[in-house]
Amino acid sequence: MEDWTQTLGAGPLLLIAAGAIALILVLIIVFKVHAFLTLIIVSLLTAVAAQVPIAAISETLTSGFGGTLAGVALLVALGAMLGRLIEHSGGAKALADRFVEIFGEKRAPFALGIASLVLGFPMFFDAGLIMMLPIIFAIARRVSKNNVLIFGIPAAAAFSVMxxxxxxxxxxxxxxxxxxxxxxxxxxxxxxxxxxxxYLSGYLWGKFVAARIPLPVPELFGELDHDQPKNPPKASTIIWLLLLPMFLIFLNTGLTSLASAGIVSSDDLWVQVLVLVGNSFVALLITVLVATFVLGSRRGENGSAMEKIVDSALGPVSSVILITGAGGMFGGVLRASGIGDALADTLSDLGLPIIFAAYIIAVVIRLAQGSATVALVTAAGLAAPAVLAGDFNELQVVAIVLATAAGSVFAGHVNDSGFWLVGRLMGMDVKTTLKTWTVQQTIESVAAFVLVLGIYGLASLL
Structure with a gap:
């Protein structure tokens, strides 16, 4: 792959990507082929069509799959274990009852969304969502007659926005x-x-789709409503457990930012140790171990009983992990094909105002190859010379930063591993995920860009 250069232009590559996406939708929705198999088959066909060297196709597929699993598998597995412990102990139900008692049933979706916004400040999207799922599910069972979307969409949108x-x-x-x-x-x-x-893309949109798509709460952590213990932990205990990984992850993100600013040295051992402890999967691992003691051993459950409880969490999420990895494989093939670079080169000559150009480049690359990070980095790299050379004040440059970020989240769909993560964790099929999550991401992107554009306009008057 190092010596290979893509000879196809942006037009043929875009047609290949569009055809591959259409084939995924047809195979899954029309012919009911399993999503995991579909994504592998289409990834292989796309690599061949995009003229990726035959000798490199296998490595391209497995690196895309493995690269995604490296970030997802540990988080999903550990998050499922934590959720199973909280659910089995009765803690999720106890916290749900307390939550509804404080905020009321009507305000519960809004309050849970606000809590997710706060937790999302230091926590990455996938880690935060995984951690909150048992609470989302428990409150949904308690309040919404088993409709997960009224809580799931606002909470997931909160982590996405942050x-x-x-x-x-x-x-x-x-x-x-x-x-x-x-x-x-x-x-x-x-x-x-x-x-x-x-509020627009998460809370209001969540209420809108929940009223039209009644979706039962998935049994991701087991069905334990009929077998709740008589001595559940206090709601405050569960809250402290949820805050523990948030605090640990904040150590990582906070110290990393301070090191980048030169306030602390990344070479110091104590900084390295705390950054490691605050890594998302390490923070979740520590939290699972603490939960095993607090919700298990301290309450009289230990040994093989605890091992079985924790082990039972892995089966239901194995499909989520594999399908998310296969989604990463498909996105990896599209990136390896060079479609992002080809589109970026084509779009860079549009002659649009820089804030529009940065947003549109990020949107198109996001749609073409799936990764929000790649879309943002590519768009920022292309627009940066014009921004640095332009006569922009500080606030205008900030607006351009946020406009690029807004474009990078536009309409996540089947080539985005996050699409599969959200859909499968909430028990949605592909069609439902497109109607709910893809639209949510679109609203989030457009709403943010409109607001940022207004800020840019005001900044130009300064």
């Missing part, structure tokens, strides 16, 4: 560095836009 627009998450930090923007100002303006963007 991950896309706010430092210290990697996307906005990368764009900030590329454009030479003020990181503190990016954080401040990001905080201004995240709530209205979430």
């Amino acid at each position: 991950h896309v627009f706010l430092p210290p998450h990697p996307g906005p930090v990368t764009a900030t560095e590329a454009y030479g923007a003020n990181l503190g100002l990016v954080l401040l303006v990001g905080l201004v836009i995240v709530f209205p963007v979430w």
Whole structure:
């Protein structure tokens, strides 16, 4: 692959990508082929059609699959274990009852969304969503007559919004560095836009789709409503368990940001240790171990009983992990084909105002190859020379950063591993995921861009 150069132009590559996406939808929706098999088959055919060297196709497929699983498998497995422990102990139901008691049934979706926004500040999208699932499911069973979307969409959207627009998450930090923007100002303006963007694309959209698509709560952590223990843990105990990984992950993101700013040294051993402890999967591992003691051993359950409880969490999520990995395989093939670079070169000569150009480039690359991070980095790399050479004030540059981030999240679909993660965790088929999550991502992107465009216009008057 190192010596191979793509000779196809943007047009043929775009047709190949569009055909591959259409084939995935037809095989899964019309012919009911399993998503895991479909994604592998189409990934292989796409690599051949895009003229990836035959000798490199196997490595391209497995690297895309393995690269995705490296970030997803540990989080999903550990998150499922934590969820199973919380569910089995009766803690999820106890917290759900307390939550509804405080906020009421009507305000519960809004309150859970706000809680997810807070948790999403230091936590990556997938880690935060996995951690909150047992609470989402328990409250959905308690309040919404078994409809998961009224809580699931607002919570997932909250983690998405925070991950896309706010430092210290990697996307906005990368764009900030590329454009030479003020990181503190990016954080401040990001905080201004995240709530209205979430309210529209998460809370209101979640209520809208939940009223039209009744979706039962999946039994991802087992069906234990008929077998709740008589001595469940206090709701406060579960809250502290949920805050533990948030605190640990904040150590990682916070210290990494401080090291980048030169405030602390990344060579110091204590910094390296805390950054390691705050890695998402390490933080979840520590939390699972603490939960095993607090919710198990301390309450009289240990030995083989605890081993069986934890082990029972892995079966239901194995399909989620494999399908998400296969989605990463398909996205990896599209990236290896060079479609992102070809489109970027074509779009860079559009002659649009820079804020529009950055947004549109990010949108098109996101649609073509799936990865929001690749779309953001590519778009920022293309637009950066014009931004650095232009006569923009600090606030205008911040607006361009956030506009690029907004484009990178547009309409996640079958070539995005996150699409499969959200859909499968919430028990949705492909058609339902397209109607709910893909539309949510579109609304999030457009709403954020409109707000940022307004900020850009105001900044131009300064």
